[in-house]
Amino acid sequence: RSAGIVGAPFCKGQSRGGVEDGPERIRAAGLQRRLQQLGCAVKDYGNLTFEDMSLDEPMGLLKSVRAVGAANQKLSEAVRAVKEDGHTAVMLGGDHSLAIGSIHGHSAAVGELSVVWVDAHADINTPLTTYTGNIHGQPVSYLLHELRSKVPVLPNFSWLKPCVSAADVVFIGLRDVDPAEHYILKMLGVKTFSMSEVDQLGVARVMEETCDYLSARCFVSLNRGKKPIHLSYDIDAIDPSVAPATGTPVVGGLTYREGVYITEHLCQTGLLSAVDLVEVNPLRGQTEEDVRSTVSTAVDLLLGCFGRVREG
Numbered sequence: 001r002s003a004g005i006v007g008a009p010f011c012k013g014q015s016r017g018g019v020e021d022g023p024e025r026i027r028a029a030g031l032q033r034r035l036q037q038l039g040c041a042v043k044d045y046g047n048l049t050f051e052d053m054s055l056d057e058p059m060g061l062l063k064s065v066r067a068v069g070a071a072n073q074k075l076s077e078a079v080r081a082v083k084e085d086g087h088t089a090v091m092l093g094g095d096h097s098l099a100i101g102s103i104h105g106h107s108a109a110v111g112e113l114s115v116v117w118v119d120a121h122a123d124i125n126t127p128l129t130t131y132t133g134n135i136h137g138q139p140v141s142y143l144l145h146e147l148r149s150k151v152p153v154l155p156n157f158s159w160l161k162p163c164v165s166a167a168d169v170v171f172i173g174l175r176d177v178d179p180a181e182h183y184i185l186k187m188l189g190v191k192t193f194s195m196s197e198v199d200q201l202g203v204a205r206v207m208e209e210t211c212d213y214l215s216a217r218c219f220v221s222l223n224r225g226k227k228p229i230h231l232s233y234d235i236d237a238i239d240p241s242v243a244p245a246t247g248t249p250v251v252g253g254l255t256y257r258e259g260v261y262i263t264e265h266l267c268q269t270g271l272l273s274a275v276d277l278v279e280v281n282p283l284r285g286q287t288e289e290d291v292r293s294t295v296s297t298a299v300d301l302l303l304g305c306f307g308r309v310r311e312g
């Protein structure tokens with residue numbers, strides 16, 4: 001295995017400063033060294049730089065549209081390059097609006113892909129359904145073919161084309177879904193495992209069903225091969241008692257063990273092709289221990305993606 005790390009210190013997809021420090025905190029906790037200890041080759045491509053948008057007036061409710069569009073165009077090109085260098089891409093956020101560029105760039109390199117979205121939230125608001133105007137609550141709608149007519153072309157987003165089919169997406173960890181998002185998920189028939197299903201089935205069964213669901217698709221679609229998996233992991237999927245330093249914490253989340261099991265299972269498929277680890281916000285921790293616990297969990301989730309197993 002080899003990992004290509006891209007840092008995306010970006011926060012304009014939401015309104016709480018600090019999430020731009022996520023990449024450095026995760027690196028400082030020893031991600032590269034610990035990946036190398038697993039026998040994983042690592043190339044760190046460093047942090048992207050995002051120019052300040054002086055004039056970025058809100059568009060209705062939508063905030064920082066131009067900044068988010070420009071950042072994701074850069075990120076898309078970066079992730080595509082990492083994939084073309086043959087690595088499993090590791091995108092360190094930054095807020096979850098960055099999944100727009102990460103998934104777009106991944107798809108530009110590999111074509112059709114599956115998306116496993118681990119998150120307390122569905123992040124599938126459209127620009128017209130969002131309550132908050134924060135684009136970190138909308139990335140999935142920008143990526144889905146089926147929602148193309150629901151997302152207007154926005155400034156600095158003309159580069160973006162939808163690249164994911166709704167049937168190739170699975171959500172795990174949902175527990176704070178807006179009414180419009182729920183409607184969209186039902187209308188499109190998107191596969192979801194809310195925290196109720198995690199409780200009901202257990203995480204092992206959730207992962208079996210996730211992988212069966214995603215591979216079943218390849219018998220009906222033209223390409224016989226199983227699609228590469230893009231894992232987009234929002235640290236707020238994990239219970240705030242374990243990962244409190246994040247922008248939109250929601251009680252009743254995944255345990256540390258469930259969170260790590262998800263990555264171990266996906267690693268074993270051999271299909272994991274790119275990982276996002278987003279929404280770590282050191283300023284949202286009340287104590288240094290809060291931050292340490294959140295960052296440490298983020299690192300362990302990433303190590304699970306690259307073959308770390310708890311049996312040693």
Ligand SMILES: N[C@](CCCC[B-](O)(O)O)(CCN1CCC(O)CC1)C(=O)O
Nearest residue numbers: 096121123125132134136137178234248
């Ligand atoms: N769905 C929310 C939260 C998005 C979280 C993005 B993330 O990347 O962290 O997954 C709005 C959440 N909602 C706002 C009103 C409150 O009363 C309840 C929560 C939104 O802002 O769209």
Ligand SMILES: [Mn+2]
Nearest residue numbers: 096119123234
């Ligand atoms: Mn998210």
Ligand SMILES: [Mn+2]
Nearest residue numbers: 120121234236
């Ligand atoms: Mn979230």
Ligand SMILES: [Mn+2]
Nearest residue numbers: 236247248279
């Ligand atoms: Mn968030």
